[in-house]
Amino acid sequence: MKMRLWLRCISFVLLCCYGIQIGFAYKIPPVQLELKEEGFLVSIPHEDGITMAIYNIEINEQCPLLLDLITKPMNNRWTTKQVARKLQNNAKVKINLLIMHKEGIYSRTDSATLLNKNIILETIKEADKPMDPCIAAKPQLNADGVIKNSETKVFIDQKPSRRIFKPNELIFEELFKSPELPNWNRGNYLHSNAIGDRSEDFTAVRDDNSCMTVRGETLLITPVISKAGNKAFIELNNCKQPVCYENNNFTCAYVQQSKMPFAFPPPVNTSRIDTNGKFSFTYGRIEIYATLPYGDWLFPYMMLVPDNFNCTTRKQLRIAFATSVDIENNRIRGGPVILNGRPNNGKVYFVPTNHMATGMNFNANGYHNFTLVWTSTEIHMFADNKKYGCYINNDEYAEPYHIVLGVGAGGHFEFEDSRTKPWKNTLNGAFALFHRSFTGCCKNAIVKKECFQLKKKRTCSREWGSQAAMAVKYVRVYAV
Ligand SMILES: *[C@@H]1O[C@H](CO)[C@@H](O)[C@H](O)[C@H]1NC(C)=O
Ligand SMILES: *[C@@H]1O[C@H](CO)[C@@H](O)[C@H](O)[C@H]1NC(C)=O
Ligand SMILES: *[C@@H]1O[C@H](CO)[C@@H](O)[C@H](O)[C@H]1NC(C)=O
Protein backbone atom coordinates (compact mmCIF):
# COMPACT_ATOMS: atom_id res chain seq x y z
CA MET A 1 0.00 0.00 0.00
CA LYS A 2 1.25 3.42 -0.80
CA MET A 3 -0.22 6.63 0.42
CA ARG A 4 0.67 10.07 -0.80
CA LEU A 5 -0.23 13.05 1.23
CA TRP A 6 0.24 16.63 0.28
CA LEU A 7 0.52 18.84 3.23
CA ARG A 8 0.19 22.57 3.53
CA CYS A 9 2.82 24.67 5.26
CA ILE A 10 3.50 22.66 8.36
CA SER A 11 6.82 21.66 9.73
CA PHE A 12 8.19 18.17 9.46
CA VAL A 13 5.94 15.67 11.12
CA LEU A 14 7.11 12.63 12.95
CA LEU A 15 5.40 9.34 13.40
CA CYS A 16 5.54 7.59 16.72
CA CYS A 17 5.94 3.99 15.89
CA TYR A 18 8.53 1.91 17.66
CA GLY A 19 9.24 1.40 21.34
CA ILE A 20 12.41 2.39 23.06
CA GLN A 21 14.81 -0.46 22.64
CA ILE A 22 18.46 -1.05 23.14
CA GLY A 23 21.25 -2.47 21.00
CA PHE A 24 20.97 -0.32 17.89
CA ALA A 25 22.95 -1.44 14.92
CA TYR A 26 21.07 0.13 12.03
CA LYS A 27 21.97 3.50 10.56
CA ILE A 28 20.22 5.12 7.59
CA PRO A 29 22.66 5.51 4.69
CA PRO A 30 22.64 8.80 2.70
CA VAL A 31 19.63 9.01 0.40
CA GLN A 32 19.97 8.72 -3.36
CA LEU A 33 18.23 11.27 -5.58
CA GLU A 34 17.71 10.51 -9.29
CA LEU A 35 16.14 12.75 -11.90
CA LYS A 36 13.44 10.96 -13.83
CA GLU A 37 11.64 12.44 -16.84
CA GLU A 38 9.30 15.09 -15.42
CA GLY A 39 10.17 14.40 -11.80
CA PHE A 40 12.60 12.68 -9.46
CA LEU A 41 13.03 9.66 -7.16
CA VAL A 42 14.52 9.52 -3.69
CA SER A 43 15.47 6.17 -2.19
CA ILE A 44 17.54 4.19 0.27
CA PRO A 45 18.43 0.47 0.11
CA HIS A 46 16.28 -2.07 1.93
CA GLU A 47 17.65 -3.87 4.95
CA ASP A 48 16.10 -6.53 7.17
CA GLY A 49 14.16 -4.93 9.99
CA ILE A 50 12.78 -1.95 8.07
CA THR A 51 9.00 -1.89 8.01
CA MET A 52 8.14 1.60 6.86
CA ALA A 53 9.69 4.76 5.42
CA ILE A 54 8.33 8.29 5.60
CA TYR A 55 9.77 10.97 3.35
CA ASN A 56 9.24 14.67 3.97
CA ILE A 57 10.50 16.68 1.03
CA GLU A 58 10.72 20.44 0.75
CA ILE A 59 11.76 22.16 -2.49
CA ASN A 60 13.39 25.59 -2.30
CA GLU A 61 12.08 26.02 1.22
CA GLN A 62 8.60 26.29 -0.16
CA CYS A 63 5.32 24.75 0.63
CA PRO A 64 3.62 22.44 0.05
CA LEU A 65 5.76 19.87 1.70
CA LEU A 66 5.72 16.50 -0.06
CA LEU A 67 4.97 13.70 2.36
CA ASP A 68 5.13 10.08 1.32
CA LEU A 69 4.56 7.07 3.53
CA ILE A 70 5.85 3.79 2.10
CA THR A 71 5.05 0.43 3.60
CA LYS A 72 6.80 -1.88 1.10
CA PRO A 73 10.22 -1.79 -0.57
CA MET A 74 10.36 -2.04 -4.36
CA ASN A 75 13.30 -3.60 -6.16
CA ASN A 76 14.93 -3.82 -2.76
CA ARG A 77 14.77 -0.06 -2.19
CA TRP A 78 12.49 2.27 -0.24
CA THR A 79 11.65 4.74 -2.95
CA THR A 80 9.44 7.78 -3.17
CA LYS A 81 8.47 8.78 -6.71
CA GLN A 82 7.79 12.46 -7.22
CA VAL A 83 6.73 12.16 -10.85
CA ALA A 84 5.33 15.63 -11.48
CA ARG A 85 7.97 17.66 -9.74
CA LYS A 86 10.55 18.71 -12.27
CA LEU A 87 13.56 20.16 -10.52
CA GLN A 88 14.92 23.35 -12.07
CA ASN A 89 18.60 24.18 -12.14
CA ASN A 90 19.79 25.37 -8.70
CA ALA A 91 16.81 23.73 -7.02
CA LYS A 92 17.47 22.92 -3.41
CA VAL A 93 15.70 19.86 -2.01
CA LYS A 94 15.58 19.15 1.70
CA ILE A 95 14.78 15.51 2.45
CA ASN A 96 13.85 14.30 5.89
CA LEU A 97 13.50 10.55 6.18
CA LEU A 98 12.05 8.51 9.01
CA ILE A 99 12.66 4.77 9.02
CA MET A 100 10.60 2.43 11.14
CA HIS A 101 12.98 -0.34 12.00
CA LYS A 102 12.42 -3.19 14.40
CA GLU A 103 15.04 -1.58 16.65
CA GLY A 104 13.36 1.81 16.68
CA ILE A 105 12.62 4.92 14.65
CA TYR A 106 15.63 6.35 12.82
CA SER A 107 15.79 9.69 11.13
CA ARG A 108 18.11 11.60 8.85
CA THR A 109 17.96 14.82 6.92
CA ASP A 110 19.85 15.51 3.71
CA SER A 111 19.95 18.37 1.32
CA ALA A 112 20.35 17.93 -2.45
CA THR A 113 21.17 20.76 -4.83
CA LEU A 114 20.84 20.46 -8.59
CA LEU A 115 23.73 22.21 -10.34
CA ASN A 116 23.96 21.78 -14.12
CA LYS A 117 22.43 18.30 -13.98
CA ASN A 118 24.77 17.28 -11.18
CA ILE A 119 23.31 16.47 -7.83
CA ILE A 120 25.26 17.67 -4.83
CA LEU A 121 24.26 15.87 -1.65
CA GLU A 122 24.93 17.22 1.80
CA THR A 123 24.06 15.65 5.12
CA ILE A 124 22.21 17.99 7.45
CA LYS A 125 21.55 15.63 10.29
CA GLU A 126 21.94 11.92 10.87
CA ALA A 127 20.96 10.16 14.04
CA ASP A 128 23.08 7.20 15.05
CA LYS A 129 20.53 5.89 17.46
CA PRO A 130 16.79 5.51 17.31
CA MET A 131 14.80 8.37 18.68
CA ASP A 132 12.62 8.21 21.72
CA PRO A 133 9.10 7.67 20.40
CA CYS A 134 7.74 9.46 23.47
CA ILE A 135 8.93 12.76 22.06
CA ALA A 136 7.85 12.05 18.51
CA ALA A 137 4.51 13.53 17.60
CA LYS A 138 1.73 11.96 15.60
CA PRO A 139 1.42 12.70 11.90
CA GLN A 140 -0.98 15.53 11.33
CA LEU A 141 -2.80 13.89 8.47
CA ASN A 142 -5.77 16.16 8.73
CA ALA A 143 -3.94 19.39 8.02
CA ASP A 144 -6.87 20.41 5.84
CA GLY A 145 -8.76 21.20 9.01
CA VAL A 146 -11.16 18.28 8.73
CA ILE A 147 -11.59 16.58 12.11
CA LYS A 148 -11.26 12.89 11.56
CA ASN A 149 -13.61 10.45 13.25
CA SER A 150 -12.31 8.67 16.27
CA GLU A 151 -11.07 5.07 16.07
CA THR A 152 -12.64 4.35 19.47
CA LYS A 153 -15.20 1.55 19.61
CA VAL A 154 -17.61 1.25 22.51
CA PHE A 155 -19.53 -1.79 23.75
CA ILE A 156 -22.50 -1.31 26.07
CA ASP A 157 -24.11 -4.40 27.59
CA GLN A 158 -21.89 -6.49 25.31
CA LYS A 159 -23.26 -4.89 22.15
CA PRO A 160 -21.16 -2.66 19.91
CA SER A 161 -22.41 0.90 19.98
CA ARG A 162 -23.28 2.27 16.53
CA ARG A 163 -22.30 5.78 17.48
CA ILE A 164 -19.33 7.34 15.79
CA PHE A 165 -17.29 9.44 18.15
CA LYS A 166 -15.14 12.49 17.69
CA PRO A 167 -11.69 12.49 19.27
CA ASN A 168 -11.82 13.67 22.90
CA GLU A 169 -15.51 12.93 23.24
CA LEU A 170 -16.41 11.63 26.71
CA ILE A 171 -17.62 8.03 26.39
CA PHE A 172 -17.70 6.87 30.02
CA GLU A 173 -17.82 8.68 33.32
CA GLU A 174 -18.02 7.36 36.87
CA LEU A 175 -18.13 9.95 39.62
CA PHE A 176 -19.03 7.53 42.46
CA LYS A 177 -22.10 9.48 43.48
CA SER A 178 -24.11 6.43 44.47
CA PRO A 179 -23.05 3.38 46.49
CA GLU A 180 -25.07 1.13 44.14
CA LEU A 181 -22.44 1.29 41.39
CA PRO A 182 -24.77 0.35 38.51
CA ASN A 183 -21.91 0.53 35.99
CA TRP A 184 -19.87 -2.07 37.82
CA ASN A 185 -19.81 -5.74 38.87
CA ARG A 186 -18.40 -6.72 42.25
CA GLY A 187 -15.99 -9.64 42.37
CA ASN A 188 -16.75 -12.39 44.88
CA TYR A 189 -14.33 -15.31 44.92
CA LEU A 190 -11.39 -17.03 46.57
CA HIS A 191 -8.32 -17.29 44.44
CA SER A 192 -7.35 -20.88 43.87
CA ASN A 193 -4.02 -20.10 45.52
CA ALA A 194 -5.77 -21.44 48.58
CA ILE A 195 -5.20 -24.88 47.11
CA GLY A 196 -1.60 -24.21 46.10
CA ASP A 197 -2.05 -22.70 42.66
CA ARG A 198 0.21 -19.70 42.01
CA SER A 199 -1.69 -17.64 39.48
CA GLU A 200 -3.00 -14.80 41.56
CA ASP A 201 -2.33 -12.57 44.50
CA PHE A 202 -3.02 -13.50 48.12
CA THR A 203 -6.54 -12.16 48.49
CA ALA A 204 -10.13 -13.24 48.91
CA VAL A 205 -12.26 -10.89 46.82
CA ARG A 206 -15.49 -10.05 48.65
CA ASP A 207 -18.59 -8.33 47.34
CA ASP A 208 -19.99 -7.15 50.66
CA ASN A 209 -19.21 -3.77 52.17
CA SER A 210 -16.50 -5.00 54.53
CA CYS A 211 -13.67 -3.87 52.23
CA MET A 212 -15.41 -1.41 49.97
CA THR A 213 -17.46 1.72 50.52
CA VAL A 214 -18.64 4.62 48.41
CA ARG A 215 -18.91 7.83 50.35
CA GLY A 216 -18.26 11.51 49.75
CA GLU A 217 -18.34 10.76 46.02
CA THR A 218 -15.30 8.55 46.47
CA LEU A 219 -14.78 4.82 46.07
CA LEU A 220 -12.69 3.36 48.91
CA ILE A 221 -11.24 -0.13 48.71
CA THR A 222 -9.57 -1.10 51.98
CA PRO A 223 -7.72 -4.42 52.22
CA VAL A 224 -7.66 -6.12 55.62
CA ILE A 225 -5.60 -8.95 57.03
CA SER A 226 -7.94 -11.89 57.39
CA LYS A 227 -8.60 -13.33 60.83
CA ALA A 228 -8.99 -16.78 59.34
CA GLY A 229 -6.22 -19.22 60.24
CA ASN A 230 -5.60 -22.53 58.47
CA LYS A 231 -8.16 -24.38 60.56
CA ALA A 232 -10.91 -22.00 59.45
CA PHE A 233 -13.73 -23.04 57.20
CA ILE A 234 -14.62 -20.33 54.73
CA GLU A 235 -17.43 -20.35 52.25
CA LEU A 236 -18.43 -17.41 50.12
CA ASN A 237 -22.12 -17.19 49.26
CA ASN A 238 -23.03 -16.58 45.60
CA CYS A 239 -19.38 -16.86 44.74
CA LYS A 240 -18.67 -16.89 41.02
CA GLN A 241 -15.87 -18.87 39.51
CA PRO A 242 -13.51 -16.43 37.85
CA VAL A 243 -12.53 -17.41 34.31
CA CYS A 244 -9.37 -19.38 33.65
CA TYR A 245 -9.61 -21.63 36.68
CA GLU A 246 -10.53 -24.70 34.68
CA ASN A 247 -7.38 -26.59 35.67
CA ASN A 248 -7.58 -25.71 39.29
CA ASN A 249 -10.67 -27.38 40.77
CA PHE A 250 -12.01 -24.00 41.66
CA THR A 251 -13.62 -23.72 45.02
CA CYS A 252 -15.83 -21.18 46.78
CA ALA A 253 -14.95 -22.81 50.08
CA TYR A 254 -11.74 -23.29 51.97
CA VAL A 255 -11.44 -26.39 54.13
CA GLN A 256 -8.26 -27.61 55.71
CA GLN A 257 -7.06 -30.80 54.04
CA SER A 258 -4.52 -33.21 55.41
CA LYS A 259 -3.24 -34.07 51.94
CA MET A 260 -2.54 -30.39 51.28
CA PRO A 261 -0.76 -29.20 54.43
CA PHE A 262 0.43 -26.08 52.60
CA ALA A 263 -3.12 -24.92 51.92
CA PHE A 264 -4.05 -21.80 53.84
CA PRO A 265 -7.02 -19.44 53.51
CA PRO A 266 -6.38 -16.18 51.64
CA PRO A 267 -4.50 -13.97 54.12
CA VAL A 268 -6.07 -10.73 52.87
CA ASN A 269 -9.66 -9.69 52.27
CA THR A 270 -10.18 -7.13 49.55
CA SER A 271 -12.68 -5.96 46.92
CA ARG A 272 -12.53 -5.62 43.19
CA ILE A 273 -14.97 -4.07 40.72
CA ASP A 274 -15.11 -4.24 36.94
CA THR A 275 -17.26 -3.06 34.03
CA ASN A 276 -17.23 -6.41 32.19
CA GLY A 277 -20.39 -6.84 30.11
CA LYS A 278 -21.56 -3.31 30.97
CA PHE A 279 -19.02 -0.99 29.42
CA SER A 280 -16.04 -1.95 27.28
CA PHE A 281 -14.06 -0.17 24.64
CA THR A 282 -11.28 -0.52 22.12
CA TYR A 283 -8.93 2.49 21.91
CA GLY A 284 -9.44 5.51 24.07
CA ARG A 285 -7.94 7.68 26.75
CA ILE A 286 -8.73 6.60 30.29
CA GLU A 287 -8.18 8.96 33.16
CA ILE A 288 -8.39 7.84 36.79
CA TYR A 289 -8.12 10.32 39.65
CA ALA A 290 -7.07 8.24 42.63
CA THR A 291 -4.66 7.54 45.44
CA LEU A 292 -2.39 4.50 45.37
CA PRO A 293 -2.82 2.03 48.23
CA TYR A 294 0.27 1.93 50.43
CA GLY A 295 1.15 -0.72 52.99
CA ASP A 296 3.60 -3.63 52.99
CA TRP A 297 3.07 -5.82 49.90
CA LEU A 298 0.02 -3.98 48.58
CA PHE A 299 -0.53 -2.80 45.01
CA PRO A 300 -3.41 -1.33 42.99
CA TYR A 301 -5.41 -2.82 40.16
CA MET A 302 -6.24 0.04 37.81
CA MET A 303 -6.30 -1.72 34.53
CA LEU A 304 -8.03 -2.72 31.33
CA VAL A 305 -8.61 -6.42 30.73
CA PRO A 306 -9.99 -8.09 27.56
CA ASP A 307 -13.65 -9.13 27.74
CA ASN A 308 -12.68 -12.39 26.07
CA PHE A 309 -10.26 -13.93 28.52
CA ASN A 310 -7.55 -16.06 27.06
CA CYS A 311 -6.59 -18.58 29.68
CA THR A 312 -3.08 -19.24 28.42
CA THR A 313 -2.11 -15.63 27.73
CA ARG A 314 -3.46 -12.91 29.98
CA LYS A 315 -3.23 -9.39 28.67
CA GLN A 316 -3.67 -6.31 30.81
CA LEU A 317 -3.23 -2.62 30.14
CA ARG A 318 -2.27 -1.13 33.49
CA ILE A 319 -3.29 2.49 33.83
CA ALA A 320 -1.13 2.88 36.92
CA PHE A 321 0.76 0.44 39.06
CA ALA A 322 3.07 0.76 42.05
CA THR A 323 3.83 -1.86 44.67
CA SER A 324 4.78 -0.74 48.17
CA VAL A 325 8.40 -1.23 47.07
CA ASP A 326 7.85 1.05 44.05
CA ILE A 327 6.26 3.72 46.24
CA GLU A 328 9.21 3.60 48.66
CA ASN A 329 11.49 4.13 45.67
CA ASN A 330 9.39 6.95 44.16
CA ARG A 331 8.46 4.89 41.12
CA ILE A 332 5.25 4.76 39.14
CA ARG A 333 4.70 2.09 36.50
CA GLY A 334 2.17 1.35 33.81
CA GLY A 335 1.51 -0.07 30.36
CA PRO A 336 0.86 -3.50 28.87
CA VAL A 337 1.43 -6.64 30.92
CA ILE A 338 1.36 -10.02 29.22
CA LEU A 339 1.29 -13.07 31.45
CA ASN A 340 1.85 -16.53 30.03
CA GLY A 341 0.41 -19.60 31.68
CA ARG A 342 2.87 -22.39 32.45
CA PRO A 343 1.25 -25.75 33.03
CA ASN A 344 2.63 -27.13 36.26
CA ASN A 345 1.51 -30.60 37.33
CA GLY A 346 -1.99 -30.08 36.05
CA LYS A 347 -2.17 -26.57 37.47
CA VAL A 348 -1.47 -23.42 35.55
CA TYR A 349 0.49 -20.57 36.90
CA PHE A 350 1.44 -17.37 35.19
CA VAL A 351 4.70 -15.62 34.51
CA PRO A 352 5.07 -12.07 33.17
CA THR A 353 6.74 -11.79 29.78
CA ASN A 354 7.46 -8.07 29.69
CA HIS A 355 8.23 -5.00 31.78
CA MET A 356 5.98 -2.05 32.37
CA ALA A 357 7.24 1.46 31.70
CA THR A 358 8.64 3.15 34.81
CA GLY A 359 8.48 6.80 35.83
CA MET A 360 11.00 8.07 38.41
CA ASN A 361 10.84 10.80 41.08
CA PHE A 362 7.17 10.12 41.64
CA ASN A 363 5.74 11.06 45.01
CA ALA A 364 2.74 8.83 45.66
CA ASN A 365 1.14 10.99 48.36
CA GLY A 366 -2.36 12.22 47.68
CA TYR A 367 -4.50 12.04 44.57
CA HIS A 368 -3.08 11.76 41.08
CA ASN A 369 -4.32 11.90 37.53
CA PHE A 370 -3.30 8.55 36.03
CA THR A 371 -3.88 8.43 32.28
CA LEU A 372 -3.40 5.78 29.64
CA VAL A 373 -3.79 6.73 25.98
CA TRP A 374 -4.43 3.71 23.81
CA THR A 375 -4.62 3.99 20.03
CA SER A 376 -4.21 1.39 17.29
CA THR A 377 -0.56 2.39 16.92
CA GLU A 378 0.60 3.56 20.34
CA ILE A 379 0.08 3.32 24.08
CA HIS A 380 1.19 6.22 26.28
CA MET A 381 1.22 6.55 30.07
CA PHE A 382 0.94 9.74 32.06
CA ALA A 383 0.97 10.56 35.75
CA ASP A 384 -0.18 14.11 36.54
CA ASN A 385 0.23 15.17 32.90
CA LYS A 386 3.82 13.95 32.81
CA LYS A 387 4.47 11.26 30.21
CA TYR A 388 6.66 8.48 31.60
CA GLY A 389 6.31 5.79 28.99
CA CYS A 390 5.05 4.72 25.63
CA TYR A 391 4.79 1.58 23.59
CA ILE A 392 4.16 0.66 19.99
CA ASN A 393 0.89 -1.06 19.43
CA ASN A 394 0.98 -3.50 16.53
CA ASP A 395 -2.68 -4.46 16.74
CA GLU A 396 -1.95 -6.65 19.75
CA TYR A 397 -4.83 -5.26 21.79
CA ALA A 398 -7.49 -4.83 19.09
CA GLU A 399 -10.45 -6.13 21.08
CA PRO A 400 -12.92 -4.86 23.70
CA TYR A 401 -11.41 -4.24 27.12
CA HIS A 402 -13.23 -3.41 30.35
CA ILE A 403 -12.08 -1.50 33.42
CA VAL A 404 -10.92 -3.21 36.62
CA LEU A 405 -10.31 -1.44 39.96
CA GLY A 406 -9.08 -3.11 43.10
CA VAL A 407 -6.32 -3.59 45.63
CA GLY A 408 -4.07 -6.63 45.53
CA ALA A 409 -1.57 -8.02 48.03
CA GLY A 410 1.43 -10.32 47.78
CA GLY A 411 1.42 -12.68 44.84
CA HIS A 412 4.17 -14.58 43.08
CA PHE A 413 5.32 -12.05 40.54
CA GLU A 414 4.76 -8.49 41.70
CA PHE A 415 7.54 -8.47 44.34
CA GLU A 416 11.11 -9.60 43.89
CA ASP A 417 12.37 -11.89 46.62
CA SER A 418 14.33 -10.01 49.26
CA ARG A 419 15.59 -10.42 52.80
CA THR A 420 12.67 -8.50 54.30
CA LYS A 421 10.02 -10.24 52.22
CA PRO A 422 8.29 -12.91 54.31
CA TRP A 423 7.60 -15.35 51.46
CA LYS A 424 9.50 -16.58 48.41
CA ASN A 425 7.82 -16.50 45.02
CA THR A 426 6.33 -19.84 43.85
CA LEU A 427 6.62 -21.36 47.33
CA ASN A 428 3.63 -23.53 48.35
CA GLY A 429 3.59 -22.04 51.84
CA ALA A 430 3.49 -18.41 50.64
CA PHE A 431 -0.05 -17.75 51.93
CA ALA A 432 0.83 -18.93 55.42
CA LEU A 433 4.15 -17.03 55.57
CA PHE A 434 2.41 -13.88 54.41
CA HIS A 435 -0.34 -14.24 57.01
CA ARG A 436 2.15 -14.99 59.80
CA SER A 437 4.16 -11.88 58.95
CA PHE A 438 1.20 -9.75 60.09
CA THR A 439 -0.05 -11.84 63.02
CA GLY A 440 1.12 -13.56 66.21
CA CYS A 441 4.45 -12.15 67.43
CA CYS A 442 4.46 -9.85 64.35
CA LYS A 443 1.13 -8.25 65.24
CA ASN A 444 1.12 -4.43 65.16
CA ALA A 445 4.74 -4.26 63.94
CA ILE A 446 5.72 -0.73 62.91
CA VAL A 447 9.10 -1.69 61.47
CA LYS A 448 10.02 -4.76 59.45
CA LYS A 449 11.60 -7.09 61.99
CA GLU A 450 11.92 -10.70 62.95
CA CYS A 451 10.41 -12.47 65.92
CA PHE A 452 10.12 -15.95 67.31
CA GLN A 453 6.94 -17.85 67.92
CA LEU A 454 7.04 -21.45 69.15
CA LYS A 455 10.81 -21.28 68.48
CA LYS A 456 10.15 -20.58 64.81
CA LYS A 457 11.51 -17.39 63.28
CA ARG A 458 9.08 -15.07 61.49
CA THR A 459 9.84 -12.17 59.17
CA CYS A 460 7.40 -9.42 60.06
CA SER A 461 5.60 -6.94 57.85
CA ARG A 462 4.45 -3.56 59.14
CA GLU A 463 0.84 -3.11 60.11
CA TRP A 464 -1.17 -1.24 57.50
CA GLY A 465 -2.42 2.24 58.27
CA SER A 466 -5.07 4.44 56.70
CA GLN A 467 -3.03 4.75 53.50
CA ALA A 468 -3.71 1.11 52.68
CA ALA A 469 -7.04 2.17 51.18
CA MET A 470 -7.24 3.04 47.51
CA ALA A 471 -9.50 6.06 46.99
CA VAL A 472 -10.91 6.80 43.54
CA LYS A 473 -12.67 10.08 42.77
CA TYR A 474 -13.48 9.52 39.13
CA VAL A 475 -12.90 7.40 36.06
CA ARG A 476 -13.37 9.01 32.66
CA VAL A 477 -12.86 7.53 29.23
CA TYR A 478 -12.56 9.66 26.11
CA ALA A 479 -12.49 8.71 22.46
CA VAL A 480 -9.17 9.03 20.61
C1 LIG B 1 -12.28 -12.09 55.67
O1 LIG B 1 -12.85 -13.01 54.79
C2 LIG B 1 -13.10 -14.28 55.38
C3 LIG B 1 -13.61 -15.15 54.28
O2 LIG B 1 -12.66 -15.21 53.24
C4 LIG B 1 -14.04 -14.14 56.56
O3 LIG B 1 -14.19 -15.40 57.18
C5 LIG B 1 -13.51 -13.11 57.54
O4 LIG B 1 -14.45 -12.88 58.56
C6 LIG B 1 -13.24 -11.82 56.81
N1 LIG B 1 -12.84 -10.70 57.66
C7 LIG B 1 -11.78 -10.65 58.46
C8 LIG B 1 -11.52 -9.37 59.16
O5 LIG B 1 -11.03 -11.57 58.63
C1 LIG C 1 -9.13 -31.90 40.54
O1 LIG C 1 -10.03 -32.88 41.00
C2 LIG C 1 -9.85 -34.15 40.40
C3 LIG C 1 -10.95 -35.08 40.84
O2 LIG C 1 -11.23 -34.86 42.22
C4 LIG C 1 -8.45 -34.68 40.73
O3 LIG C 1 -8.22 -35.92 40.10
C5 LIG C 1 -7.42 -33.68 40.25
O4 LIG C 1 -6.13 -34.06 40.65
C6 LIG C 1 -7.69 -32.30 40.83
N1 LIG C 1 -6.78 -31.34 40.22
C7 LIG C 1 -6.09 -30.48 40.93
C8 LIG C 1 -5.24 -29.53 40.14
O5 LIG C 1 -6.12 -30.42 42.13
C1 LIG D 1 -4.59 -17.26 23.43
O1 LIG D 1 -3.43 -16.53 23.12
C2 LIG D 1 -2.45 -17.26 22.40
C3 LIG D 1 -1.22 -16.41 22.25
O2 LIG D 1 -1.54 -15.13 21.78
C4 LIG D 1 -3.04 -17.70 21.06
O3 LIG D 1 -2.08 -18.48 20.36
C5 LIG D 1 -4.29 -18.52 21.31
O4 LIG D 1 -4.90 -18.84 20.08
C6 LIG D 1 -5.28 -17.75 22.17
N1 LIG D 1 -6.39 -18.60 22.52
C7 LIG D 1 -7.67 -18.22 22.39
C8 LIG D 1 -8.68 -19.22 22.82
O5 LIG D 1 -7.99 -17.13 21.95
Ligand SMILES: *[C@@H]1O[C@H](CO)[C@@H](O)[C@H](O)[C@H]1NC(C)=O
Ligand atom coordinates in the same frame (compact mmCIF):
# COMPACT_ATOMS: atom_id res chain seq x y z
C1 LIG E 1 -5.03 14.13 33.16
O1 LIG E 1 -3.87 13.86 32.40
C2 LIG E 1 -4.08 13.76 30.99
C3 LIG E 1 -2.75 13.37 30.36
O2 LIG E 1 -1.77 14.31 30.62
C4 LIG E 1 -4.63 15.07 30.45
O3 LIG E 1 -4.90 14.91 29.08
C5 LIG E 1 -5.90 15.44 31.20
O4 LIG E 1 -6.35 16.70 30.79
C6 LIG E 1 -5.65 15.44 32.71
N1 LIG E 1 -6.92 15.66 33.39
C7 LIG E 1 -7.13 16.63 34.24
C8 LIG E 1 -8.49 16.73 34.82
O5 LIG E 1 -6.26 17.42 34.56
